[in-house]
């Protein structure tokens with residue numbers, strides 16, 4: 001069982017150096033390459049399996065509340081607001097939310113006013129691989145005298161940490177992202193310090209690891225910084241928000257949910273006569289395949305696990321589906337199904353390695369068909385579909401409004417998620433993105 005991880009997003013900073021932009025919006029919602037900077041961190045958290053975050057607010061809190069509403073409409077994450085009429089300082093925010101770690105094993109603490117290529121899932125793996133209660137993300141800075149600088153021993157343990165040192169001992173700078181054990185969180189929250197960097201980090205010297213992730217990391221503190229980050233964003237992130245170059249020799253794919261995405265949603269469909277391909281869906285499949293993409297169905301079929309349908313019955317349903325697609329000149333490259341019944345009503349929880357939101361079916365298809373997931377998409381009507389795509393490392397996931405998923409979603413809340421009306425619109429998006 002993986003550890004339960006929650007997040008604290010220190011988002012209340014005013015961003016006074018970014019005025020006049022921050023006269024009308026909170027710093028966390030300042031756009032970078034057309035999206036709020038917070039979106040990039042939300043995507044990293046979702047991809048790392050974090051499902052609960054606390055964000056502190058101060059200036060323009062109503063805009064952050066609107067953002068939180070959108071997050072909740074998507075269903076990908078539960079966000080709690082901690083409003084500060086008077087700014088408490090980062091240490092004060094932890095003190096004001098002292099119980100936040102009580103039902104968690106570890107907490108990711110993030111200053112979100114940076115654009116970064118860090119992979120939080122990889123950082124969590126690093127944190128869980130050593131026995132210390134604290135991991136600090138480090139990046140190589142060209143300006144050590146202006147940053148908090150760490151010195152590491154041979155085991156990667158932080159043996160000194162100095163804010164803005166006149167005589168820097170390294171160029172390894174604090175990136176403002178920490179992973180701490182629940183005990184360490186409680187220690188920080190109870191220590192009475194106002195600022196994490198100045199008051200709390202020194203307590204952990206000798207029992208804190210530094211993780212030099214080697215990627216791009218830059219803050220948006222000033223107009224010049226923001227301009228530089230905006231200019232760099234398309235290059236450092238690329239279309240799929242990864243630092244590794246895509247392997248272009250492999251095929252791309254679009255993974256489709258079945259019910260409510262490709263065919264009309266019939267709860268526990270067991271009768272082939274009730275299969276009805278949604279309007280325009282066959283044409284969408286055909287267009288995506290003509291453009292060179294594999295189209296692969298990945299479907300949870302708990303009806304089998306519940307004893308309502310047999311494997312043979314499912315084969316008959318998919319034979320009817322194939323016949324209807326063929327009448328419009330379309331076909332699927334493969335179908336993967338998971339027959340396990342759920343053990344939880346929570347569609348964001350993984351309870352079987354194949355059942356969405358787990359990535360098992362997508363990963364198997366990628367191996368079987370030689371697919372490049374970093375350039376592939378997942379399309380579905382449920383939060384479990386969207387999460388399966390993100391969990392598999394797809395370029396992104398799309399909600400369609402043709403099923404029983406969250407039709408109230410106004411706009412996607414993380415960079416890797418889109419909301420479109422139906423499968424034809426999803427195909428338009430895939431084809432437009434592949435031309436970029």
Ligand SMILES: [Mg+2]
Nearest residue numbers: 257259260381
């Ligand atoms: Mg569905």
